[in-house]
Amino acid sequence: MSHAARSPLAGYMFLLPWLIGFLGLTLGPTLYSLYLSFTSYNLLSPPVWVGLENYVRLFTADAKFWASMRVTFVFVILSVPLKLSFALAIAILLDRGIRGLPVYRAIFYLPSLLGGSVAIAILWRQIFGRNGVLNLVLAQFGIEGASWISDPRYSLLTLVALAVWQFGSPMIIFLAGLRQIPTDMYEAASMDGASRRRIFFLITLPLLTPVIFFNFVIQTIDAFKAFTPAFIVSNGTGGPANSTLFYTLYLYQEAFGNFRMGYAAALAWVLLVIIALFTAFAFLTSRFWVHYDE
């Protein structure tokens, strides 16, 4: 690069907006929230240092915290594998060189695009309500459906269904990944007389593992952060009986309902640690099952 472009001054002039944002909106707040997590703070009076009290209470004396952990983990464990399975299965069907690929792709992607909206959560609330569409359809077959949304046994499952319905974006990534597998690999394998099943398990799937890994990590982190559907479906309560009390919803209630900012900051840091541990674990185990070209 030229000398003008190399000068530290020019570099930092250009970096300035990002740098201010990074220090002022990300790094500073992150550290400050770590500090707050060791305090009691209600926005009105200054934070009071309480040491590990927030964390101790979280882990030993807070049933709602454990309820939210359970709800979130069940949601992650159910929704991520299901979502990825659908995404992969449909991507494989679409990659058969069939006609109408763009139309199918558009249809399957549309829910992902709209899915973050409040409107969709409202729709879900209706579909799975006592008088909802699902029960109308079931009634046609003579089945009397439950009130899915307001029954603690099913409420979380309706949100899992909502997440799985939005498999479109991992599907598109899978499709792109399938496209990248070089044609001559398939040709070489079929010259060797491999069956389609064998080709799938010995070529397609291994070569797709980096994409599977990427989707797995992204979708899992996203699932940990899910908020809007639970908020809308339960009117922000996490009910019935805490059955949709997602972790982020509990965090929101503590921070902006009860104004326990210190406690909420501790919740946020626990979430950060969970996500960091998950990511580290995923990357550490990836070398045993993810196939990388060099």
Next chain:
Amino acid sequence: MTLPTSSAAALELTNICKSYGDVPIIHGIDLAIKPGSFVVFVGPSGCGKSTLLRMIAGLEPITSGDLVIDGQRMNEAPASRRGIAMVFQSYALYPHMDVYQNLSFGLETAKMRKAEIAERVSRAAKILKIEPLLRRKPRQLSGGQRQRVAIGRAIVREPRLFLFDEPLSNLDAELRVQMRVEISNLHRDLGTTMIYVTHDQVEAMTMADQIVVLNGGRVEQTGSPLDLYNYPRNLFVAAFIGSPRMNIFPTSALSEGIAGDFATTHSLGVRPEHLVAGPADVGLGSIAVEVVEHLGDVTILHGRLPNSHHGVTVTLSGQVEIKPGATLPIGVSRSNLHRFDRGGLRINDGAKL
């Protein structure tokens, strides 16, 4: 523009060094380039020729040494203040601008008057015969046309020094020959000093006034094409210049009668085209022919020396009827022998160099 009468060098490099971190890439290069000359940097890939060019251009910082352009030290001057224009290997045309804008962009950056810009662009377009293309985008041009536009972008700036970084390597063989001639013509018409980097010794031989052979970040030899051909200073230059490459025989591979004549010599070099079939000053014995290549104007034989089985290449002029498996006595005129010592340096016979 450099005045042809100026006696000072157009470009002078003194002990130029370059390292990336602790890794030295260029080891102290000294070079003076006469105004108006066409200089070619040639060498194998990784020899540092492009790095050296980019240092002259101002695209790479110089670690140490002096870069003097027209008597001014320019080490720290930004690229645009050095009075240099460069033609890149990939052409690096601005894809979103048409040809006219590609040519005028640098002049606009320099805040030149519109009328003058138009005049310069049309002059350059005329020289390069790209006038009908001025409103086209680069992607609508053929490889050869893009090449011309890239050169045009250099011309409009009326630099005192042109740099070319392997500009023909993306063209097919036929177009390359044609552009070679055009660049030579352009140099003759403009009279501006040009530095041209290539790994292709044929380009170097055909275009240069002066060739600089680089290897491993060092200058192996500087001289006119024929100087390098006739008097290569060392084994590297001997092998690098000329095609097919020069035969190099360790004297130990030759029969005793001949080796005795060259007591101080470690190896002998003979260009394939200087080997003759039949009697000569120095007979090398009969080679066993293995492969015969008929090129029409010449016939190239690949064979082995009688005793040592050392490989040898012979270029015979014309179309010679000979089959693989034949044996052929070969020899060379004494004046066409190149002698090298143990260190690979040329041993001179009192002749030039």
Next chain:
Amino acid sequence: MSDQGITPPSWPVRTITHVLLIAASVVMLYPLLWMLSASVRPEAEIFDSGSLWPSAIVWDSFVAGWSGLRVSFGQFFLNSLVIAVISVIGNLMACSLAAFTFTRLDFPGRNFWFAMMLGTLMLPYHVTLIPQYVMFLNTGWVDTILPLVGPKFLAADAFFVFLMVQFFRGIPREIDEAAMMDGCSPWRIYWKIMLPLSLPVLATAAIFTFIWTWEDFFGPLIYLTSIGNYTVQLGLRSFIDASSQSSWGALFAMSVLSLLPLFLIFIIFQRMLVEGIATTGMKR
């Protein structure tokens, strides 16, 4: 089972594939189509059947919904639009500048800051949420759009910086070196060379910023308190609170309207969206 390069599947396989895909498509689209039909059918009919076909098309729900709250939905749409458009502008400017800096300028500490930027990609926003809220509370920005759009001008969304870094890396260095030889300052290279060459990625970033800002619920929920400042998403939420079962039709009508801009963007820019996701591999 990916069959490019191998013989195409036989007709029974193709037929079964289409049947499966069409069945899946119906399941995928049914909820959306049902909502659309619910919004235009007579209120009384909504809970009568799962059929998609209304007995009559009436626009009562839209009329009722549009002014169903103290503040008209028109205001919410306007608020959402303002926030989304300003966010797009902020993201494009700040993220492209940061990406240019990371890919094209050379200065001490660059790699360190770049690594920091990558580190923030995975950071859950909850960690910065409370301090940011306290900060915006102290600056008096709560209940204005500033906490929602301001950070965009500081390239706070590392995802878009990363997206543009990936794109900029694909633009040959020789092009900006040529510009440098032509006498361009870094700013001029950024403005005259890099940005015009980056239109595809800028468009992708603009579309995703718009969609995500439009859909955003959490940010407005925290920062916008008075109803006159509400976005469409907040407006819908208030509608649930305010309305009884009897106004489901109006709720659906407004829901359909809230999805309409996203749907139009989807139709117009579908190819760009698909390519954007495929290359970046990102959520939604």
